[in-house]
Amino acid sequence: xxxxxxTVHPEQFLEQAPRVPTLTLVPAPESxxxxxxxxxxxxxxxxxxxxxxxxxxxxxATNRAVAATLWVTDQTxxxxxxxxxxxxxxxxxxxxxxxxxxxxxxxxxxSVEGETVGLVTANGR
Numbered sequence: 001x002x003x004x005x006x007t008v009h010p011e012q013f014l015e016q017a018p019r020v021p022t023l024t025l026v027p028a029p030e031s032x033x034x035x036x037x038x039x040x041x042x043x044x045x046x047x048x049x050x051x052x053x054x055x056x057x058x059x060x061a062t063n064r065a066v067a068a069t070l071w072v073t074d075q076t077x078x079x080x081x082x083x084x085x086x087x088x089x090x091x092x093x094x095x096x097x098x099x100x101x102x103x104x105x106x107x108x109x110x111s112v113e114g115e116t117v118g119l120v121t122a123n124g125r
Contacts, residue, residue, distance in 0.1 A: 043103050045087045051105065053080040058097035058106055 042051050049070075056066045063077045070077075081096075090096045100106055 043105065044099070046084060050080050050084050050087070053077060054084050054096060054100050055105060057081065057093055058100040 042048065046054065052070060053066055056069060057063075061069070063074050063081070066077045067074045081093075084096055085091065088096060088099050090099055
C-alpha cells in the first residue's frame with residue numbers, strides 16, 4: 001500500500017529548509033597614521049598626468065618629445081593619449097587640442113626640450 005504525497009504549504013517548506021549562513025562584509029579598520037587618499041580628477045575627468053600630456057601635445061609636441069619631457073616611454077605617452085581621447089570623446093590630437101583650448105587648459109606656450117612650441121593654427125602660423 002503506497003501513500004500519496006501530501007500537499008506541502010509554503011510556510012511548512014520554509015520551516016523545513018536548512019538554514020544557510022549569511023556573510024556580512026565589514027570594512028577593514030584603518031591603520032593608525034594612514035590616511036586614505038582619493039584621486040582628484042581634473043577637467044574632463046583627466047588625471048594630472050593626462051592633463052600634462054594633453055597640454056604638451058596641444059602645444060605641438062610629438063610623442064617622443066612628450067616622453068622625453070616627462071621621463072616616460074613613448075608607449076606610456078600613447079597609453080595616456082588613448083585615455084585622454086576616450087575620456088574626452090575625441091578621435092585624434094587635433095580634436096583633443098581643440099578641446100583643451102576651448103576649456104582654457106592652454107595658458108601660453110609650453111616648452112619642450114628647450115624649444116618653445118605653440119599651437120599651430122589652420123593657416124600654419
